[in-house]
Amino acid sequence: MPADGETRPPQTRPLQPLASLAPLFAPRSVAVIGASADPSRIGGRPIAYALRAGFAGALYPVNPNREEIQGVKAWPSVAAIPEPIDFALLAIPAAGVPQALRDCAAKGAKAAVIFTAGFAEVGEAGLALQAEILEIARAHGIRLLGPNCLGLFNAAIGHCPTFTSGIEAAMPVPGRVGLVTQSGAYGTHLLNMARDRRIGVRQWVSTGNEADITAPECIGWMAASDEIDLIGVYMEGVNDRPALFRALAAARAARKPVVVMKVGRSEVGAQAAASHTASLAGSDASFEAALRRFGALRAKTTEEMLDILYAASLSPLPKGRRLGVLTASGGAGVLIADAAEEAGLSLPALPEAAQTAILAANPLASARNPVDVTAGVLNDFSKVISATSELRGAGYDMTAAFFTSWTASPVVGPKLREALLAGLDGDVDHPFAMICQGDAEVMASWERLGMMTFEDPSRAIHAMGALARLAEAFDAPEETPPEAPAGVSLPRETLSELAAKRLLARAGIPIPDETLATTPQEAADAAARLGTPCVLKIVSPDLPHKTEVGGVRLNVPPLEMETAAREMLESVARNAPHARIEGLLVGPMAGEGVELIVGARRDPVMGPVMLIGLGGVFTEVLKDVAVELAPLSPAQALAALNGLRGAALLHGARGKAPVDVQAAAEAISRLSALAAADPDGFESLEINPLLVMPEGVLALDALIEPRKE
């Protein structure tokens, strides 16, 4: 791969309708160019898979040397196929791909998958070849998957144009999960893990070089598909932001959970990703902000992703975060309580009457929550019935039950099941995790009741925490993005502090009552008008760091203003003789409050994002900064502020009065609207500090860095 090559060029892609992916996922006829009689070879596997899966459409192996392939009549060329084809699979050397694609176009193909490697990922020549095939595809209205990918499958119709070994052992269990993976190899790893976990993957697609079709488009397809209820995504880079945002918005509107594992989180990982995919990385925090905005979940590990897909494919989403715990081991109850706190779930106590009822039946039990029925119930499962029934009656949003290997026993297992179902009145109508042991058949028997099974209690609880987050994201009210301020546009060159603040003021962000003085006398007049100790600052577009040249003085009494102003002009002239001086800014000393740093910057991948932090050590030492997509509503800005580690300072920590977070959120929202209205028109917008007072806010300083070109 060339050091600066681009496997997935971050290009402006034409917007294509989702329906254009129908011939990819659900064709009626498939031609396999480079078909092999050997079912273990790349050109042979797709035919073997299609035959085993019972592909309902027409299958046309193309191979000039054979009459039939794996029992199917073969054709010497694409041209020889007697019928039109919807879909073509190309498993031939790179050099032959352009002509083959033209041949397929002549037969009416509307989608093609190219397994072949040797395109953008191998350097200049490959890049050119990739551009050529993309041009052919676009000229003929063919949607292209790959090149350099492992293909896809749609289990519902037995459509398996892939050579992944992830379905070699068996097709996935029937289910309603869609999986989109940029990496074919890691996709295969995931497919194997998903099958072992009994997660029913109905559609899977690996997008490879993404010459045409991108992972976000495939997410969009699945979000719109009647056959898919939840979507797992493995990503290495994003080259198609608009499609990603459309897809995530559509999935949320359809209440379909999207769980994303994006690698390159760490610095060293991002470097490795850049050398692997040559995608523009963007910042990981911006990517996470995008997922959060659209209610999608980020999974950090493969198992976490599969746990969430597993849980969401078996369970309804919970109505809240209240967890009831039923256990036969006190220790497991404690462990579960630990995990619940970490996952943000609460364990409210059972009502007194319910506790009394449980203890009446089972004096050795702990009845609060966790409810520990103790191993003594092995002799009397009616105690499990009563405890389960009391928990159910209390209306917890979720239940976790720990019965270790009881489930694996042919004697105890059925008794336990009967007792739990009796306690539940036969109805598993909320997320219910059985934390237990047994082989796949044991686990599946509980899943058929609508229960999740986990062996590790912590994983069960974290998966339920994810379900709660999904429910909250789907149920959150739609936020109206703030409107762009009318008549305010970002400058094309650097503004002085005063001009920048006045622009912010026109955008609705409060600034101090300041006067621009051009002489020491004018400064003295302005101070006299204010009648209070003043701030004096030099105004120059050339001096972003005013303090260093003696360009800032605080607490200047009006009577001393003229002298102070004169001294400042002399100091600046001495220290920065070439700076253009526009004048002196005189304003009142600001009151007490908490200082925020609020900025907007352009993320190369995710577009304009907001950075919001407390001033001082919080931003500089602790990196305690919220990153959010711009624009964001005041409510979203408020949530970001309250998510800061130092948020307590805003609410009156350390004996201080609470400050006006609502006004701060308004100002942040307005700045974000300014950034979003002209997303490519700036490098950064910064208010530092934004003083948040007990009532109201003031942008005490501002810097607008225009777009560099």
Place this chain on the structure above:
Amino acid sequence: MPADGETRPPQTRPLQPLASLAPLFAPRSVAVIGASADPSRIGGRPIAYALRAGFAGALYPVNPNREEIQGVKAWPSVAAIPEPIDFALLAIPAAGVPQALRDCAAKGAKAAVIFTAGFAEVGEAGLALQAEILEIARAHGIRLLGPNCLGLFNAAIGHCPTFTSGIEAAMPVPGRVGLVTQSGAYGTHLLNMARDRRIGVRQWVSTGNEADITAPECIGWMAASDEIDLIGVYMEGVNDRPALFRALAAARAARKPVVVMKVGRSEVGAQAAASHTASLAGSDASFEAALRRFGALRAKTTEEMLDILYAASLSPLPKGRRLGVLTASGGAGVLIADAAEEAGLSLPALPEAAQTAILAANPLASARNPVDVTAGVLNDFSKVISATSELRGAGYDMTAAFFTSWTASPVVGPKLREALLAGLDGDVDHPFAMICQGDAEVMASWERLGMMTFEDPSRAIHAMGALARLAEAFDAPEETPPEAPAGVSLPRETLSELAAKRLLARAGIPIPDETLATTPQEAADAAARLGTPCVLKIVSPDLPHKTEVGGVRLNVPPLEMETAAREMLESVARNAPHARIEGLLVGPMAGEGVELIVGARRDPVMGPVMLIGLGGVFTEVLKDVAVELAPLSPAQALAALNGLRGAALLHGARGKAPVDVQAAAEAISRLSALAAADPDGFESLEINPLLVMPEGVLALDALIEPRKE
């Protein structure tokens, strides 16, 4: 269980030699009181297990109603057994336990396990019964395991006095792992998970109510055992601190990893634990400090604990944190790099020459590190050999290899193995994780080469991070604890600020040059002597919060001191008329620096601990506080300081000069020595603030709270 009952009373326990546990873990003869002919019953399982495991010693089932039990001659009573017995197992109702114990004592038993429940965990009557059996045991020199426990096993000799279902399916695979679990039920869960993971548990013990033998004693036994190389621990509470510290120290000295899962980490979990075990919880941070001090690892989840035990049972410990990554999937390489950063492992690039060599053989590879050989090597495994060999030559401390399901293929798997071994020169001499897929036999075949196998890349890397932490703990130089300051003892009543600081000064902690003045004139004289602006403070043992009564003034010029002192005395007399006034403290204004809060307090479980934090928002808002056992050496104090989230402030963040962290560490160490020398003689010792200057430190204020009784 009674609401305030105590299953494991936190009592002062007599120190017993480890050898006293030999009859428990390795008896020559075993009597089973309450033996059952039914191998599924509690009194029948231990016999069935012993027979299956081939217990080499003598086995005496005791049952008045049977001639033989499960093919073994039975005895009508303990007295009827013709030989002395080492060990007795009691599976009989609680009421019969005292007499049975006496009978066993008469036969020479030196250890007994009591399965029976109905003791301390059920309330007053049970507590009395537990006290009675403990008295009998102590009177006759019997070590007692339980009551209310699931027993233990020692697989090496087929000694299985347990009714856990965790060895029902099979005895554990042979290995050198010891497992100590306070909970029998969770211990069983762990045993099942460990077996599925092919972790060889040789000895397991569940300690139940811990009337006599405690979990820490069992850890100590295993630390001393020639048959155990590493120890896993599941804990709910600690009632035997000295034994825990001895055991952990012994394990570290023997370089035996100890991995501890202690539940009750969270607030709600700690509450649940309190109602479950009624152990004194102590603070979780103190427990963690103890583990850290002794180089033991804390696992947060069951899987994390098993991952570490698994890794440490297969791998040597690494020499450092440098990880080499070999992968057939670029995406997996990025994922691994992400996990490595999180686990604190570094991925240094291969030397240029090695990269060149890899690319010469395999132009499509990425050769930096991760080394991505790409799936192309399926056609030519010599490329795997050369890449592996180059990685080996670079001398990484650990290797992670990702080959997904290639291992599961009967064709590809053997080729891959041959290539890797060739590249390694046949020698797996450092931690090597195969991240791959396949059934248990596939995984075991790689383990036999000395490689770990993992399916989830993140778990593999985190386990290797744990190996690195263990190696560092074992290799760390022994720290000499600071000596108690000679001639300084903690007071039995509250001291004034000045007296407290003078005590600290005698313990070697620098304090400002202050004078105690008894009149305004004396204050003025002291100020004149200093000749600089001064601090003036009221001195009273009754006024811990001086500011609130007007008892602190800063920056007082010498000429204004007399007036200031008079005003202060008036203000205090007005605001706190009953306070005993010892005088006025006059000292120099302190210089620039960073303020720390340093305290010692008594943890009810872990003894004296130090709390160390930065002042202001760091402690109050961010709870950024290090907790360490007292005493700690200056090096340990320095490590604690550098572990603070805000540590950058000490090293010159925000344009300030670095401060004298070494002097701060000395002062902390000295305070810790004071606390450790009289661990029960105080409630808290606090220096707030300890001013750390560019050179030196000063304890600006101090509070010593004597022990309440």
